[in-house]
Amino acid sequence: MNERQKQKIETRNKIVENAFLLYAKDGFQVPTSNIAKASNVSHGTIFSHFSTKDDLLIFVIGEFGEKLTNRLHEISISSMSLKTALSTHVDIIEEYEDFYIQFIREKHNLPDMAKMEFISIQSAASHHLEAIFQKDSTIDxxxxxIFNTWVGLLHYYLLNKDFFSPNSSVLKKYKNELVDTFMKMIYK
Incomplete structure (x- = not known):
């Protein structure tokens, strides 16, 4: 790989990284000119790497989804307890909390391909978490x-972060309570 190719890859990675940060902070409608400025590149450079604003958005969401589902796969093949797995799931989402909040808040206004990424992420999460739930035959x-209730609980707290924890991570603040409450609900 020559120097020019390396530089092109570095520039693309910088654009993706800054797009992720700005989407997390300002939402998915952030202008590409802001992403270019944060990446210290010209506005046109964005479009030499991504044909459209939507292509950049879909790529960033796809990268996020891949990271999230890879981590969930690691949980599903481990021998950790259900409680530990749920706690780890919260940790994974907490790592990307601001981006994830924007994603679930704005998903209905996103391009169709981005909506498909959301469905794909939820489907993979469901598959991996259900593998853990299946290990416990006492759950009736x-x-x-079970999956929809768990995700619904998390999404409720995330979407109402401004009420529950406006200045810090809502998942960090409520993780133990969310996991413990959910465990009590499914074992009643």
Whole structure:
């Protein structure tokens, strides 16, 4: 790989990294000119790497989804307890909390391909977490209902972060309570 190719890859990575940070901070409608400025590149450089604003958005969401689902896969093949797995799931989302909040808040206004990424991420999360839930035969609730209730609980707190924890991570603040409450609910 020559120097020019390395520089091109570095520039693309810088654009993706700054797009991720700005999407997390300002939402998915952030102008590409802001991403270019944060990346210290010309506005046109964005479009030499991504044909459209939507292509950049979809790529960033895809990268996020891949990171998230890879981590969930690691949980599903481990021998950790259900409680530890749920706690780890919260840790994974907390790592990307601001981006994830924007994603679930704005998903209905995103391009169709980005919506498909959301569905793909949720489907993978469901698959991996249901594998953990299946290990415990004492749970008398359907696997889809368990997953949907868990995700619904997390999403409620995330979407209402301004009420529950306006100045810090809502998941960090409530992780133990969320996990403990959910565990009590499914074992009643």
């Amino acid at each position: 609730i359907s696997l889809p209902m």
